[in-house]
Amino acid sequence: MTCSPSRRAGLTFAIRDIDTFRGEALFWSAILVSNTLGTSLGDFLSDSSGLGYGGGVVLITALLALLLALKYVPAVPNVLLFWLAFVxxxxxxxxxxxxxxxxxxxxxxxxxxxxxxxVLLTVLFGLMGWAHLQERRNNPAHHTPATA
Known part of the structure; x- marks a missing residue:
């Protein structure tokens, strides 16, 4: 049986459970690296890859969709999917x-x-409205008006 990196380090990936200096250092190092890698990748895709802005958006959207599909594959660790999507x-x-x-x-x-x-505000409010409707469909008991 193999041990995950978080278990070997004695740390958790649950953000609410980070309560040590070592855990904080690991978390913020991951944030710094992911932001740097992500920004560099975005610049490369837009400026140097030949894909342009639209092609870069399509490629990253396809990769994010692949990660979403991999969420349903039990052999793929959710922690790995989270950090890949985060980057x-x-x-x-x-x-x-x-x-x-x-x-x-x-x-x-x-x-x-x-x-x-x-455009971004319209997308944001549209997604919030969609999420609200989905929640109402899935939990109708929480949204019925109280009668006196």
Whole structure:
């Protein structure tokens, strides 16, 4: 039987359970590395890979969808999927932001700061509304009005 890295280190990956300096150092080191790797990957995909902003967004979206599918494969550890998705959200955000804001001559949509903020707020509120409706469908007893 093999022992996971978190067990060997004596640390947990549950954020609420990090209560030692060693645990904090591991957590923040992982955050720093993932942010750096993610930003570098986003810059590479947008500027150097030949994919451009749109192609970079499509590639990262496909990788995130693959990770979501792998969530249902028991042999793949959820901790690994979490950290891979965590790293991939950084280049996704940077590349999608560039796609929305950069001029069309550079392959962007030229929406500017206000336009891209409006698009992102619309997406955010749409997803929040969808999540709320899903929750109401799955837990109807919690959302029935109280009668006096």
């Amino acid at each position: 991939l959200t950084r280049p996704f955000g940077a590349t999608a932001g560039d796609l929305l804001t950069k001029p069309t001559a550079k392959g962007g949509l030229d929406l500017g700061t206000v336009g891209s903020s409006a």
